[in-house]
Amino acid sequence: xxxxxxxxxxxxxxxxxxxxxxxxxxxxxxxxxxxxxxxxxxxxxxxxxxxxxxxxxxxxxxxxxxxxxxxxxxxxxxxxxxxxxxxxxxxxxxxxxxxxxxxxxxxxxxxxxxxxxxxxxxxxxxx
Amino acid sequence: xxxxxxxxxxxxxxxxxxxxxxxxxxxxxxxxxxxxxxxxxxxxxxxxxxxxxxxxxxxxxxxxxxxxxxxxxxxxxxxxxxxxxxxxxxxxxxxxxxxxxxxxxxxxxxxxxxxxxxxxxxxxxxx
DNA sequence: GTAGAACCTGACGTTCACGTGAGAGACAAG
DNA sequence: CTTGTCTCTCACGTGAACGTCAGGTTCTAC
Numbered sequence: 503x504x505x506x507x508x509x510x511x512x513x514x515x516x517x518x519x520x521x522x523x524x525x526x527x528x529x530x531x532x533x534x535x536x537x538x539x540x541x542x543x544x545x546x547x548x549x550x551x552x553x554x555x556x557x558x559x560x561x562x563x564x565x566x567x568x569x570x571x572x573x574x575x576x577x578x579x580x581x582x583x584x585x586x587x588x589x590x591x592x593x594x595x596x597x598x599x600x601x602x603x604x605x606x607x608x609x610x611x612x613x614x615x616x617x618x619x620x621x622x623x624x625x626x627x628x629x
Numbered sequence: 630x631x632x633x634x635x636x637x638x639x640x641x642x643x644x645x646x647x648x649x650x651x652x653x654x655x656x657x658x659x660x661x662x663x664x665x666x667x668x669x670x671x672x673x674x675x676x677x678x679x680x681x682x683x684x685x686x687x688x689x690x691x692x693x694x695x696x697x698x699x700x701x702x703x704x705x706x707x708x709x710x711x712x713x714x715x716x717x718x719x720x721x722x723x724x725x726x727x728x729x730x731x732x733x734x735x736x737x738x739x740x741x742x743x744x745x746x747x748x749x750x751x752x753x754x755x756x
Numbered sequence: 757g758t759a760g761a762a763c764c765t766g767a768c769g770t771t772c773a774c775g776t777g778a779g780a781g782a783c784a785a786g
Numbered sequence: 787c788t789t790g791t792c793t794c795t796c797a798c799g800t801g802a803a804c805g806t807c808a809g810g811t812t813c814t815a816c
Contacts (some may be wrong), residue, residue: 559728587732602684662784
């Protein structure tokens with residue numbers, strides 16, 4: 503398929519797909535006229551890339567991880583890399599949970615019947 | 630306290646503190662010469678701001694949320710805002726979990742005794 | 757074979773949360 | 787009163803992941 507169809511099938515912009523290629527994340531065959539052609543498997547690969555971007559991984563990190571994930575590279579270094587990134591994601595989850603719980607506490611307070619709660623009570627939550 | 634001490638006590642750069650003020654997140658009294666002076670409570674406020682930044686909230690969003698969180702503003706709109714951001718964080722957590730589980734699956738495979746697993750087995754995980 | 761859609765390569769623009777000097781003023785210590 | 791440290795206000799730089807023209811080429815359909 504060409505780049506436009508890959509874009510619509512993945513929901514990713516054409517510009518983004520070219521950017522992924524520029525970063526070495528997504529290879530493409532070229533037609534005689536220089537147009538990119540992708541195999542059907544590219545759809546899954548783009549989804550994988552998007553998933554890793556969504557987890558706040560940089561292009562560089564994704565570039566390092568992709569061989570481990572989809573090409574089955576299996577060396578001590580690749581395993582260490584995988585674990586390191588997994589742990590980073592875990593830490594991010596913990597931070598997000600902390601922020602969410604903080605907001606939940608405020609929400610609970612603001613919805614409690616004692617809606618006229620004083621500033622002191624709110625500050626007690628800060629710690 | 631002055632800006633340098635607040636910076637060391639919070640672990641945030643002086644530049645970042647000035648930026649927070651520029652964004653309306655952190656007010657400061659001024660001495661005769663124009664230097665910023667902060668109350669002790671500013672330490673907690675900076676930590677709160679950092680927590681929200683860590684949850685991928687923008688300056689603008691934090692600006693909208695802060696009155697609800699620490700000034701006890703309690704209107705239907707503020708409650709809706711709080712819930713909306715809480716839900717966004719929840720969604721992010723779900724995405725991070727998905728990425729982490731994906732990496733965990735790869736890690737498990739790469740550490741399994743059948744280390745010579747074929748490419749087919751790996752692709753089966755893609756879904 | 758020709759119109760129009762899709763695609764190409766630069767290359768500059770954008771947003772965000774700061775980093776990084778530059779040049780000058782403010783303030784505590786001796 | 788001077789020295790040294792801290793602080794001030796511009797204001798440009800940065801990195802990441804694209805957005806957005808511009809000007810030209812390739813492909814598809816009639």
